Amino acid sequence: MSAIVFAGSAQFTAISILAAGGGAGAAVPAATLMNSRFLPMSAAVGPSFSGGWLRRALKGQAVVDHSWALSSRGDGTFDEHLLLGASAIAYVTWISGTAVGALWGDALGDPDKLGLDAIFPAFFFGLLLNEMRSNRAKGVAALGAAIALALLTFTPPGIPVLVASLASLMGLTRRARAEVQERQEAEGEPR
Amino acid sequence: MTTTVALTIAGCTAATAAIKAVGPIVLGGRELPTWFTSVVILLSPALLAALVATQVFAEGDRLALEADTAGVAAGGLVYWRIESIVACVAIAAAVTAVLRAL
Numbered sequence: 001m002s003a004i005v006f007a008g009s010a011q012f013t014a015i016s017i018l019a020a021g022g023g024a025g026a027a028v029p030a031a032t033l034m035n036s037r038f039l040p041m042s043a044a045v046g047p048s049f050s051g052g053w054l055r056r057a058l059k060g061q062a063v064v065d066h067s068w069a070l071s072s073r074g075d076g077t078f079d080e081h082l083l084l085g086a087s088a089i090a091y092v093t094w095i096s097g098t099a100v101g102a103l104w105g106d107a108l109g110d111p112d113k114l115g116l117d118a119i120f121p122a123f124f125f126g127l128l129l130n131e132m133r134s135n136r137a138k139g140v141a142a143l144g145a146a147i148a149l150a151l152l153t154f155t156p157p158g159i160p161v162l163v164a165s166l167a168s169l170m171g172l173t174r175r176a177r178a179e180v181q182e183r184q185e186a187e188g189e190p191r
Numbered sequence: 192m193t194t195t196v197a198l199t200i201a202g203c204t205a206a207t208a209a210i211k212a213v214g215p216i217v218l219g220g221r222e223l224p225t226w227f228t229s230v231v232i233l234l235s236p237a238l239l240a241a242l243v244a245t246q247v248f249a250e251g252d253r254l255a256l257e258a259d260t261a262g263v264a265a266g267g268l269v270y271w272r273i274e275s276i277v278a279c280v281a282i283a284a285a286v287t288a289v290l291r292a293l
Contacts, residue, residue, distance in 0.1 A: 014199050024195050028202030035207045037238060042214030044231040047223050049215045056215035063211050065242060072235050076228035115287030118259040121246040122266035122283030126276040128239040129267060137236045144237035145244035152249050164241030171229035180229045 037158070040165040041068045048078040062087035066120075069127045075183065136176060143167040262287030 014031040042060050045068065049056040059080070067086035071079040132138045144167040148160040155163075170176065247263045248254055266283030270276065 011203075014203055018196065018199060024198035024202055027199045028206065031199075031203045032206040032210070035203075035210055037242075038207070038210045039213065040234055041238070042211050043218055044214065044234050046214035046216075046218030047227075049219050051219075053216050053219065056219040057212035060211040060213075060215035061208060065238075069235060069239060074232065074235075076223070076231040113288060113291055115259070115262055115284035115289075115291065118262040118266070118283040118287040119280050121243050121259065121263045122280045123276065124239050125243045125247075125263055125267045125283075126270040126279040128236060128243060129270050130274075131236045131239065137233065140233045141236040141240035144240040148241035148244045149248060149254065152245060152254065153252055157252070160245055161238065161241040165234060165237050167237040167240075168230050168233035171231075171233040172226055176229045176233075177225050180225050180232070184225070184228075 032158075035158070037065075037161045037165065038063055039162070040168075041065075044068075044076075045071075045078045045080075045083065048080055050080065059084065064090060066090065066123060069124065072131075074131070076180070136170065140167045140170050143170070258290035259283075259287045261290055 011031070014027040018027050041063050045060070045063060046056070049059050051059070062084050064087055067083045067090065068078075070086050071083035073079060128141060132141055144164040147167060148164040151160040151163055171180075243263070247260050248256065250257065262283040262285075265286040266279040269282045270279035
């Protein structure tokens, strides 16, 4: 499952439903909702990918949270090579980690004791702090977090983060668009 | 492996692959309107903030402040002071582990 789905939160969602006695009919939609955040992410990177449609679709498979966030150049474009590279490294470690856990999991003890569950949120938090340079980005981050937390208690897993992506629509305001336009003109021909 | 598990894996694989392929197929290699760029720039803070908030302020589907909340906050403080993502992650894990050990 790690080899072909390659998305931690969705895998855990599916497994916890199966473990609780649910069937594939319940596990698949829940895991898919969890992964629905890749829809806005893949739409965002789409224009930065080169090659024919099949090549682009294959590159899209490399989109995971951290490689997507790492490769963002901050101007609406993405570094295609950084994204693919970061995902390749993660893929190898993800699978070897799964194998280690399956073979010797019991000997390692509880990973929560080592604080390992804080690693991903801390990594994302660091990237987030790096993104929050403008007041608009700070506002969007606050709104996204507020939406996600407001929905968390009564919607299925995955929905809070998906709906929170709508906070980025603050980019549609006339001022936000004007600033992008100005920056593109300052950089010469927009790519 | 039971049929249910096999079906679940197959279903998750197909659905995830489809989700990830849509954007690159539909939007690849195009000149983009300004409004789209403007929204994409803000997609990072929106999604990152939502991911952090749901992992740090919640346990499953209920809101909860726990050791990892403090750990990640400490990591953020470190990142804010010295802009090192490695130090941020290391401190977050260490503080979380120490608080759990108490």
